[in-house]
Amino acid sequence: MSDIIWPEGYVPGFTENFCSNEVIVTGLTVADVWPFLNNPHHWPTYYANSADIRFYDDQGPDLSSGRRFYFSTFGFPVEAQVVEHVPPVLGQAARIAWHGWAGSTADDRLDVHHAWLLEELAGGRLRILTQETQKGKPAEALALANPNPMINGHQDWLNGLVGAARKAKQS
Template identity: 65%
Template sequence: MNEIIWPEGYLPGLTEDFVSNEVIVAGLTASDIWPLLSQAAKWPTYYSNSANVICYDHAEPHLKVGMRFYFETFGFPVEAQCNEHIPPTSSSPGRIAWHGWAGEGDTRLDVHHAWLIEDLSQGRVRMLTQETQKGKPALELAHAKPNPMINGHQDWLDGLVNAAREAKEASQV
């Protein structure tokens, strides 16, 4: 299986916080998942912890490398820039990643959030999302029990799976 590509300064274990969530499900493909994940404006339709998405100066709905956007999550107003966007193919995984930031000084939070979506044997798809975080708010999140990042990202994965299944069923009617 493939792994996340980390930019310098965001390697897991060398930042204040790191979370990793993964699901493997049967009956869906990477191409079923991709349209829901690659369009930030769709996130709030299946992930309740994402709101008020704004894509700056781009008419197209899909994220792309260099595209700036804004959204609110975990109580943070996040400015973000997509720095990886590779659609899945039959032989390679889809990859989406962005750098996000919020606050200033002691309230500054910097994150690298990455996704890997890949088809596996026997009609299965793997969805891996990982995030590294830097800053004082990241340290506070890392020590929170239960961990809001792990639980929130699991909700994102579960919502993504449900939305993809609903879209697939609707297209077969």
């Protein structure tokens, strides 16, 4: 199975917070799921913890390499830029990753690398992996929270993504 590609400074274990969520499902392909992940305007329809989606420079509605966008999540106003974008190609994993940031001072600055991997496995299975590393004082607080809001929130995102793709496929 494939792994997330981590940029320097964001390798898990060397940041203040890390979360990893994964599902493996049947009955869906990367092509079924990709549109619901690659177009952020879909996110609020299946993931309640995302809102206020907008793109810069009249770009969008889909993500692509280098594209800048904005969204609100976990109470943070997140500026983001896509740093990895590999659309579905038969036989290889599809990938999306962005660098996101919020805040401007040492006390409120949060920097994240949020990555997604969609990979078809043997037996008609689809693996969806999302992992995020975070740096900054807000990340330290999130890492100590129990239950962990990042783990729970990203699991909701995964479950909603799968549900949205299944619903669309049945239509």
